[in-house]
Amino acid sequence: MKIQESGEDYLETILILKQRNGYVRSIDVANELGYSKASVSRAMSILKEAGLLVMEQNGNLVLTDSGLQRASGVYERHTMIAQFLEQVLGVDHETAVTDSCRMEHIISEKSFHRMKKFLIEHGKNA
Numbered sequence: 237m238k239i240q241e242s243g244e245d246y247l248e249t250i251l252i253l254k255q256r257n258g259y260v261r262s263i264d265v266a267n268e269l270g271y272s273k274a275s276v277s278r279a280m281s282i283l284k285e286a287g288l289l290v291m292e293q294n295g296n297l298v299l300t301d302s303g304l305q306r307a308s309g310v311y312e313r314h315t316m317i318a319q320f321l322e323q324v325l326g327v328d329h330e331t332a333v334t335d336s337c338r339m340e341h342i343i344s345e346k347s348f349h350r351m352k353k354f355l356i357e358h359g360k361n362a
Contacts, residue, residue, distance in 0.1 A: 241341040245269070246279050247288060247307035248314065250297055260297045313340040313348055320351050323360045 249268055253260040266276040280297065283289040288303030299307055317339050321332035343351075354360075 243279065243283060243286075243288075244306070244310045244341060245337075246276075246283060247299065247303055248310045250289070250299055251304070251307035251311055254299070261295050262297065265297070310340055313343060316348070316352050316355060317343065319360065320355060324354070324358075 246265065246269075249265055250260050253264050253268060257264065262276050262280055263273065265271075265280075266273050269276070280289060280291065283303065284291065288300055288306060290298050290300060292298060314336050318329075318332045318336035321327040321335060322329060327335070
């Protein structure tokens, strides 16, 4: 299913918060992104309908297998692009992170794989 760029951002944020805290609730996502609880609630409903997320009885958000796969892909693009911008092009960290947030959604698979291959071949992949 095709989801919006913002949906990918939510999935990535849920993945990061789960890794950081061990659990994720809607309020955690709202606080992390600086969005209203209502906006996050609507987005979570859309992600649930898409089969990418389940909400447990206690309010914890859990990515489904397909949600985890999607979130992991976005996160990998984000980190690799930021790494490429910093280590290869010499862009400062803050700019690299900001730019990678935008680029992760629009980069083609072909370009991303070439970038990833370059990092690996040149020993720049962390």
